[in-house]
Amino acid sequence: MHIRTLIMAIALLSASALHAEPLAIVVHPSNMAELSGDDLSRLYLGRSRTFPNGDSAIPINLAEGMPARERFDERALSRSSAQLKAYWSKLVFTGKGTPPQEAESHEEVLKLVATNPSIIGYLPASQADDRVRVVMQLD
Amino acid sequence: MRKSLLAVSALSFAFALPVQADLHINGFASITAGTTTGSNDQLYGYSNELDFKNESLFAIQVRSDLGDRLSVTAQVMGRGSNDFDARFEWAFLTYELNDAMRINAGRLRTPFYRFSDFMDVGFAYDWLRVPQGVYGLGLDNIEGISLYRMAQLGDFESSLQLLWGSFSGGITLAGSAADARIDNIAGITWELERDWFSFRAAYLSGKSTIEAPALSPLFAGLTQAGLGGLVAALDFNDDTSEFIGLGVTLDQGDWVLITEYNRIDVKDSFFAKRENYYLSLGYRLDAVTPFVSFEREDHRSKSELYQPFVSVLPEALLQPLMAVVESQAVDTKTWNLGLRYDFHPAAAFKVQYSSQKNDLSGHRHDLIAAGVDIVF
Known part of the structure; x- marks a missing residue:
């Protein structure tokens, strides 16, 4: 009885935490770029390949189906994952672009961002640590 | 046969390359089946027999980044309507002048329409x-x-394309096979896009020359009758050809409205003055998008070409002359009703009912088709 209540409480908590938790957009600590929401969406839609200061930028996505990916697609890019898939198939099959590479875990995002000043990624805000700099937060 | 072998060798070549060559392999396929609903109906290559081949297709695209802003892209496609014989749909080099400008050279998709580049996807x-x-x-x-230039104009993303090239290949003219050549094709397309709105304009022109063996006896007869001027006004001999296209897309998230219009003319030829448009409205309900669209084709035959000669020419020349000119007339209205269902992240199921009224014959042709589109 107690255990069941506990499990339910945890499930509820984590579900709501997942819902409410903001996403951190992260870059290398040495990367001092300032980004607007518009800059971010241009990077992830392949419309720009540089930070506003002109340095080259490599966006990294989380893998399809991860909750933070779906939130990012909707919050940062205002599109559903299915719409984005159709969007990218237009660019891929016209040789105009390739979608961002995908990381399989939050830890992989942190590792990639920590090793390359050009890489930009995102993950749930609570997961960001001092290996990266949070350049923007999406609620 | 040779084309299929070529396709296979292109692929094995691609697979044999070392991994670090930065190779992208993507593909798409459509498996579509359809049948007209009336026994005499024919539409888009379908008749009153269930057909799985007519609109099905498979394609593989290979892109290799060669470094230093140079890449090559080749797309090999097999269409069911062509017995799945694989052929190069396009194959071009891309050189990026900078992040905003790119040159493509080779076999390219003609940028007539809003969806030209991915009309098969x-x-x-x-x-x-x-x-x-x-x-x-x-x-x-x-x-x-072709040269692409992308830029930001205020809140709009602007894509400009300039194009120069030529076409040569087999076509069907007045119901028979012909060799066509279009030289000096010059084109400009411009697309402006912001979140929910996009506008596109295209203008292409070229010089059309068509050799149609089936028409030679008619043209020879007219020339013998002293009507060389009429022949020049009928045939395709380096004749100025123009295409104008306009398109608007409004996509506010749930509702999607798409419309395109084009007009086509080949001067000094019996090619009809063509005007076509469609209007499509869709509504996204999560994974399901129902839509309705209306299409209009209006190809006005140049009857004025033969009218001055109706009482002058012998029947043996007049009849084929009128038949050839009037073969270009088209007057249809088509309603489509259908839906897309995203049942999988990389696949969509579609079903579409099309009803086309031919206002010249008075006949209506109805078609039901369903299929799955995949990207991989």
């Missing part, structure tokens, strides 16, 4: 097929060079 749009009344000109690929 069913997954990229909601319809089962692009509106045939507007997309039905043919000449979908040309050989040439």
